[in-house]
Amino acid sequence: MLEHYLTAFSTIFLPQNLLALCLGGLWGLMAGALPGISTSMGVVLLTPFTYSMSPLTAFTILVSAYCGGITGGSITSILFGIPGEPSSVPTVIEGHSLAKQGRAAYALWVFLLCSIGGGLFSVFVMMAATPLIANFALQFGPPEYFGLTMLGLSVVSGLSGGSVLKGLISCLFGIFLATIGTDGITGVERFTFGTTILLGGISFITAMVGLLAVSEILIEAEEPFQQYKGSVDYKGMRGEMPRVSEFKRHWLILTKSPIIGTVIGALPGAGATIAAFLAYGEAARSSKNPEKFGHGAVDGLMAAECANNASTGGSMTILLSLGIPGSNTTAMLIAAFMIHGLQPGPLLLGQRPDIVYGIFVAMLMANLFLLGLTIIGIRLFLQLNRLPYSVFSVAIMILCVVGAFGLSNNMDDIYLMFLFGLIGYYMRKYSFPIAPAVLGLVLGNLAELSLRRTLLLSLGDPLILISRPISAILLAASIFSILYPLFKRPKALKSV
Amino acid sequence: MKRVRILFLCVGLIGLWIVGSWNIASAEYPERAIEIIVPFGVGGGSDTAARAVAEGLKPLLKVPLVITNMPGGAATKGMLHVAQQPADGYTILAVTTSHLIDAVQPKTRAHILRDFDPIMRIQWDTTTVFISAESKFETLKDLLEYGKKNPRLLKFGGTSPGGWAEIQTVAFFKKLGVEVTFVPFAAGAETKAAILGGHIHGACEELAETLPLVKAGKLRAVAVIMEKRHPALPDVPCTAELGVDYTHGLMRAWAVRKGTPPDRIKYLHDVIKKALDAPVYKKFVQDNHLYARPGYLSPEDTRRYWEDEVRFFTGVLKELGYVK
Incomplete structure (x- = not known):
């Protein structure tokens, strides 16, 4: 094994591979940062250029673009408040709040260090325990997925800020949105009113961009020509370097979150989004000052970013060991494997160890490379903070429209996005938290489908949910997570 | 005098413009980018298949080739989009068997048999x-x-x-x-x-x-x-051997909106057929083991095959009680 790593390291330092790391990372960062191009689209567009490269160089550039895309998405989230992927919603909520308080550079530092740390952690886990994690992930059938989604939804009280009731209403609204479209079990249309706009359901991106980004522009537009809040007290990268003590203080979150990310990232169909929300919710639950969540809580940002990036390693784990893609982007990587005459799966490690270990090392190096690339790139992005909001908001709106259109090249999504912008505007006006709605939308569909799949498997017997150990543990954990604040609150009241 | 000259000049210019635009109108098809609508998401089976054909096709075309993914509504959203574009041969739909099943009880106003003309069947999977x-x-x-x-x-x-x-x-x-x-x-x-x-x-x-x-x-x-054993899995029995008369497979074809001029369909057919011999595409067929059954069918045969399949699915869906 060691000799494989040595060979892999010596090949990665060949000039063409270093160039591939650099170019792939840059391309990924760009694709991730522009809302119109998703990470998977970035990898797709890059793939034809790799036909003529040697396999290892090709995978170096693709894997580097994959990692870059995930990192780049968070830059847009923090600076502009536009989530590029569902998994960056917690980052938008906490990171963008920080940016609005003029602490964009600080938020970017935290995000950068945490996401690179989470990414590196998952790469090490992937190197050490690929078969172990893959086998654990296989234990997850429909009942376990249901337990997982329930655990995810149970964090809603942590996301609600002031009023738990409003949080619940918002979450149920999100779950309702998730029922729109073609039903995943019978293929029947629901709530489409005979139109084609809603036939494919409401895509996460459209709803998220509308609810979070467009609504914010509408709110800000109420006070015309105001200076962008971010440019007040604007500080550069150097002045905002987080201190080591801050990371020390949150050591528990910084160990929990990457583990959550790696394990859940390995589950096909769940992946980065649930990982980010679970870690974020867990941080909110265990935080000493939960009232800060939603208004720029650093620990929330840390948790979400660690988990989000750690999911890349988890998802590569199951791809390399079983040939099953854990996410859209890794599905695209399979196509790239096949172009080079390779078949990802259990046999690959034995047949082409040079490729597998090469990919491990490439991911490791890509994460380190991105650290440097992003620090240089962020300086440029930060200059945007000096723009007056009247200009800045127009640019954001354009990015939103492009992002919504780019999803399926359809005007429908733009109309829906503006509709959600209005809904989000009124939600903000009446102080309904938006995060629970997004959580409901993202998890509602998976929760419903996995429950119905479970009942199909058991021929209608719900006992299957508690007769299987993992599912029982997950459901118990979610009940605990819902009840916990009830027991915690009286203490807090006493101290007041 | 001056006015007359200007008048002549104008008439001349307008004449030139008409002749010029007439020339453009009769310019050889294709003169601008051809768009292929894949009604599924990026990275799926239909998407990679379309991209493989497109890789072989690009060097044969003088105009750019654009692949657009339009997922949603069990592949019907993309189909509806193509049905609403002008029938000029610049928008191609990547058709799969899903569209033939949809034709039994259409989800949208578009109907694969009524609104489309096949260019050719490209693949017939096992x-x-x-x-x-x-x-x-x-x-x-x-x-x-x-x-x-x-x-x-x-x-x-x-x-x-x-x-x-x-x-x-x-x-x-x-x-x-x-x-x-x-x-x-x-x-x-x-x-x-x-x-x-x-x-x-x-x-x-x-x-x-x-x-x-x-x-x-x-x-x-x-x-x-399948009706015979697959070369990639020589030890696995086929359905015909097991005495089952059931050999349906997933089909992938390309089609344009009905009413597209026949010479344009013929042009597309010929150039795509040539692209299927390109090494890039041949490698794709090898990698995906699509060689067991002939994929290609001429436009007329494709239409006949589609009609047979729709008839078959109508029977199946009725028998299973999915439609009345």
Whole structure:
């Protein structure tokens, strides 16, 4: 094994591979940062250029673009408040709040260090325990997925800020949105009113961009020509370097979150989004000052970013060991494997160890490379903070429209996005938290489908949910997570 | 005098403009980018197939070729979009068997037989019936015995509820006298994870998607749904051998909106047919084991094949009680 790593390291330092790391990372960062191009689209567009490269160089550039895309998405989230992927919603909520308080550079530092740390952690886990994690992930059938989604939804009280009731209403609204479209079990249309706009359901991106980004522009537009809040007290990268003590203080979150990310990232169909929300919710639950969540809580940002990036390693784990893609982007990587005459799966490690270990090392190096690339790139992005909001908001709106259109090249999504912008505007006006709605939308569909799949498997017997150990543990954990604040609150009241 | 001159000049210019634009109007097709609408997401089977053909096609065309993914509504959203574009041969729809199933009871105003003209059928894939390698069943016969004794207890997964995977699975087992429970998943990856984890018994999926795991000894193929054995799985019996008259497979074709000038369809047909001989595409066929049955059908044969399939699916869906 060691000799494989040595060979892999010596090949990665060949000039063409270093160039591939650099170019792939840059391309990924760009694709991730522009809302119109998703990470998977970035990898797709890059793939034809790799036909003529040697396999290892090709995978170096693709894997580097994959990692870059995930990192780049968070830059847009923090600076502009536009989530590029569902998994960056917690980052938008906490990171963008920080940016609005003029602490964009600080938020970017935290995000950068945490996401690179989470990414590196998952790469090490992937190197050490690929078969172990893959086998654990296989234990997850429909009942376990249901337990997982329930655990995810149970964090809603942590996301609600002031009023738990409003949080619940918002979450149920999100779950309702998730029922729109073609039903995943019978293929029947629901709530489409005979139109084609809603036939494919409401895509996460459209709803998220509308609810979070467009609504914010509408709110800000109420006070015309105001200076962008971010440019007040604007500080550069150097002045905002987080201190080591801050990371020390949150050591528990910084160990929990990457583990959550790696394990859940390995589950096909769940992946980065649930990982980010679970870690974020867990941080909110265990935080000493939960009232800060939603208004720029650093620990929330840390948790979400660690988990989000750690999911890349988890998802590569199951791809390399079983040939099953854990996410859209890794599905695209399979196509790239096949172009080079390779078949990802259990046999690959034995047949082409040079490729597998090469990919491990490439991911490791890509994460380190991105650290440097992003620090240089962020300086440029930060200059945007000096723009007056009247200009800045127009640019954001354009990015939103492009992002919504780019999803399926359809005007429908733009109309829906503006509709959600209005809904989000009124939600903000009446102080309904938006995060629970997004959580409901993202998890509602998976929760419903996995429950119905479970009942199909058991021929209608719900006992299957508690007769299987993992599912029982997950459901118990979610009940605990819902009840916990009830027991915690009286203490807090006493101290007041 | 001056005015007359200006008048002449104007008339001359207008004349030139008319002649010029007349020339442009009769300029050779294609003169601008051709767009291929893939009604599925990036990275899926239909998407990679379309991209492989496009790679072979690009060097043969003087104009750019653009692939646009328009997923949604079980592939009907993209179909509707193409049906609303002008019938000028600049928008191509990547058709799959899903559209033929949709034609039985259309979800949108678009109808594949009524609104489209096929350019050609490109691929005709093979379905394998597979189970986990750790399954207690060894052969298709074991599965059937169990299934006949325990109706609905045999659980098979797959994507596209009410679409290709479900109809193929349910209709195939129905033909063998077994009632299976179909458990829909969102993606092929999830189906396979559920089989490997022992949560469902098996699935019926296209061969190339399962072959790696079959070769690795994680999955066991018990039959290929075809009239002969598949060269990639020479030890696995085909349905014809097992005495089953069921050989349907997933089809992929390209089509344009009905009313497109025949010379443009012919141009597209000829150039795409040439692209199918390009090394890039040939390699794709090899990698995806699409060589077992001839994929190509001429436009007329494709239409006839489509009509037969729609008739077949109408019967199946009625028999299964999915439509009245």
